[in-house]
Amino acid sequence: ARPVGPGRYEVTQRVAAAEILPGLRTEVWGYGGTFPGPTFELRRGEPVTVAVRNELPVPTSTHLHGGVTPPGSDGYPTDLVVPAGAPPHPAHPGEVHHPLVKEYRYPVGQRAATLWYHDHRMDFTAPQVWRGLAGMALVRDEEEDALPLPRGERELPLMICDRAFEEDGSFRYPRAHRSGHGEHGGRGRLDGDYMEGVEGDVILVNGAPWPVAEVTATRYRLRLLNASNARRYLLRLAPGGRFTQIGSDSGLLAAPVTHDAIPISPGERYDVVVDFSGYPVGTAVTLVNALADGPAGNVMGFVVTRRAPDDSAVPAVLSRPPGRPRPVATRRFDFRATDGAWTINGHRYRPGVPLARPRVGTAEVWRLTGDFRHPVHVHLAHFQVLARNGRPPAATDAGWKDTVDVGPYEVVDVLARFDGHRGTYMLHCHNLEHEDMAMMADFEVI
Numbered sequence: 001a002r003p004v005g006p007g008r009y010e011v012t013q014r015v016a017a018a019e020i021l022p023g024l025r026t027e028v029w030g031y032g033g034t035f036p037g038p039t040f041e042l043r044r045g046e047p048v049t050v051a052v053r054n055e056l057p058v059p060t061s062t063h064l065h066g067g068v069t070p071p072g073s074d075g076y077p078t079d080l081v082v083p084a085g086a087p088p089h090p091a092h093p094g095e096v097h098h099p100l101v102k103e104y105r106y107p108v109g110q111r112a113a114t115l116w117y118h119d120h121r122m123d124f125t126a127p128q129v130w131r132g133l134a135g136m137a138l139v140r141d142e143e144e145d146a147l148p149l150p151r152g153e154r155e156l157p158l159m160i161c162d163r164a165f166e167e168d169g170s171f172r173y174p175r176a177h178r179s180g181h182g183e184h185g186g187r188g189r190l191d192g193d194y195m196e197g198v199e200g201d202v203i204l205v206n207g208a209p210w211p212v213a214e215v216t217a218t219r220y221r222l223r224l225l226n227a228s229n230a231r232r233y234l235l236r237l238a239p240g241g242r243f244t245q246i247g248s249d250s251g252l253l254a255a256p257v258t259h260d261a262i263p264i265s266p267g268e269r270y271d272v273v274v275d276f277s278g279y280p281v282g283t284a285v286t287l288v289n290a291l292a293d294g295p296a297g298n299v300m301g302f303v304v305t306r307r308a309p310d311d312s313a314v315p316a317v318l319s320r321p322p323g324r325p326r327p328v329a330t331r332r333f334d335f336r337a338t339d340g341a342w343t344i345n346g347h348r349y350r351p352g353v354p355l356a357r358p359r360v361g362t363a364e365v366w367r368l369t370g371d372f373r374h375p376v377h378v379h380l381a382h383f384q385v386l387a388r389n390g391r392p393p394a395a396t397d398a399g400w401k402d403t404v405d406v407g408p409y410e411v412v413d414v415l416a417r418f419d420g421h422r423g424t425y426m427l428h429c430h431n432l433e434h435e436d437m438a439m440m441a442d443f444e445v446i
């Protein structure tokens with residue numbers, strides 16, 4: 001994305017045609033008319049304004065995922081940019097309509113991190129993201145600039161998501177989603193087809209199916225984002241190889257951690273370095289998803305084309321992330337099906353009714369539990385995973401995060417810091433079908 005003036009961007013959401021599958025035309029709803037939308041390069045301490053203009057046939061709300069953003073620009077689900085000629089009556093109590101354009105203000109006061117943005121419209125986030133309303137935003141800072149990490153062409157932001165297609169190339173999103181799910185009332189009912197979320201059989205990386213990247217036999221930095229509605233991945237390298245993790249959702253780790261496999265649930269990011277000098281020139285290396293069989297088990301390929309000089313390195317000390325503050329409270333959030341809806345603490349989403357009121361500048365332990373697999377995401381607050389089932393967390397849970405996978409009947413304790421802004425934010429399941437089926441709650445930072 002290119003700024004149109006100092007710290008100012010303008011992006012238009014519109015219907016456009018893309019060639020995703022060879023020879024076929026797919027209608028996308030894209031930021032800037034592309035899928036994914038443009039990648040924003042942001043710098044810590046340089047605030048930006050993004051004017052989002054909505055030329056789609058539906059209302060939208062834009063959320064910067066992982067952003068420490070004031071509440072008025074956080075993409076609250078009923079804070080909508082409505083298209084020209086939209087009906088004047090709000091569908092939900094408290095709904096706000098911005099005709100055609102809304103200016104979102106991002107202070108960008110946070111550490112370097114891999115963020116992303118996507119639609120967050122009440123009840124319709126899943127189908128609207130599926131049609132293309134998502135993109136990446138990279139925050140950089142001086143701490144990161146000083147590191148000799150791979151950069152330029154050797155730094156690859158990789159937005160991974162699955163989609164299903166009709167024979168004519170259009171996106172296939174199950175239609176039954178609309179049953180009992182009108183603009184007024186009836187929302188939040190469980191629907192057999194959606195209960196587990198919607199998955200597709202085609203894996204896209206930056207909008208292209210199973211791409212192959214040519215790489216030199218050097219280190220590469222891969223910024224992995226799972227932007228899928230509901231699919232989880234366990235990423236591995238074939239015919240073998242390891243990932244050196246340097247960052248998590250909310251920025252650089254204190255020190256690198258090496259993994260054979262990376263589990264990544266919807267909304268999560270892993271910032272990793274892969275050293276292709278470990279493979280003979282000519283090797284085809286595949287990023288695979290060990291959780292899927294068949295075509296969906298392949299994510300993308302790399303072909304090692306030649307040797308090349310490499311002055312990059314992964315230092316033993318990467319950053320000085322904020323330490324763990326002492327928690328002032330403990331709360332529980334239970335994610336489960338209750339009376340035919342996906343609920344948090346027994347409630348379907350009630351906009352404007354906070355389930356918690358943490359104080360600004362404090363930290364709390366949030367105990368997350370559930371009946372099914374739920375990738376739990378918290379707006380504004382970053383957290384560290386303290387424990388899983390009372391035991392130390394997995395090596396892949398390291399760092400400050402904003403999304404954590406909570407497995408069936410698992411108990412995950414996180415330490416969350418409420419910094420930067422007061423106001424109303426959300427926590428929710430990032431399985432987007434669960435989110436639309438009401439698995440969302442407000443909290444108010446006071």
Ligand code: C2O
Binds near residue numbers: 379
């Ligand atoms: Cu990425 Cu509230 O979501």
Ligand code: CU
Binds near residue numbers: 067380
């Ligand atoms: Cu978010």
Ligand code: CU
Binds near residue numbers: 335373375430435
């Ligand atoms: Cu869920």
